[in-house]
Amino acid sequence: MLRVDQAGEFGATRIYAGQLAVMGGRHRAARDIARMASQEERHRARFDALMTERRVRPTLLAPVWNVAGFALGAATALIGPEAAMACTAAIETEIDRHYGAQLDRLGDADPELGDMITEFRAEEVEHRETALAAGAERVPAYPLLSAATRLGCRMAIGLSERI
Ligand SMILES: [Fe+2]
Ligand SMILES: [Fe+2]
Numbered sequence: 001m002l003r004v005d006q007a008g009e010f011g012a013t014r015i016y017a018g019q020l021a022v023m024g025g026r027h028r029a030a031r032d033i034a035r036m037a038s039q040e041e042r043h044r045a046r047f048d049a050l051m052t053e054r055r056v057r058p059t060l061l062a063p064v065w066n067v068a069g070f071a072l073g074a075a076t077a078l079i080g081p082e083a084a085m086a087c088t089a090a091i092e093t094e095i096d097r098h099y100g101a102q103l104d105r106l107g108d109a110d111p112e113l114g115d116m117i118t119e120f121r122a123e124e125v126e127h128r129e130t131a132l133a134a135g136a137e138r139v140p141a142y143p144l145l146s147a148a149t150r151l152g153c154r155m156a157i158g159l160s161e162r163i
Contacts, residue, residue: 007160009044018073085136090149092128
């Protein structure tokens, strides 16, 4: 669980880094993105610390998520701020599901991890709301873009759990 969660938070920081690299500070959306990015940074750092403490090795796919995350962020931002937000809305929908499923599996087995997931999940849901409020659904072909991003996200989760 820790391995995949740290991979996801790392990927999230890379997506937002790609978006901010393209958008700079010009767009109003950039302020929202910078705020969400700093929360992802905090999530990743806390999973990093717990992994070190528990001697969990990180996913071997980190170099892939490094590049793929940045590319996804940059590509969506190149389409426009609403596409960037559509990407966030899609991913956070999957992450909400993913963290929810983990919490169901955990029960009270690991309160330290469970509390972290609960806290981060609430912030991911806020990110989704922020993205929707910023016009994610106004992007042309939103259902297609959203479905493709969610599929990619589920595949990344599945791979990071195994490798
Ligand atoms: Fe996060
Ligand atoms: Fe997030």
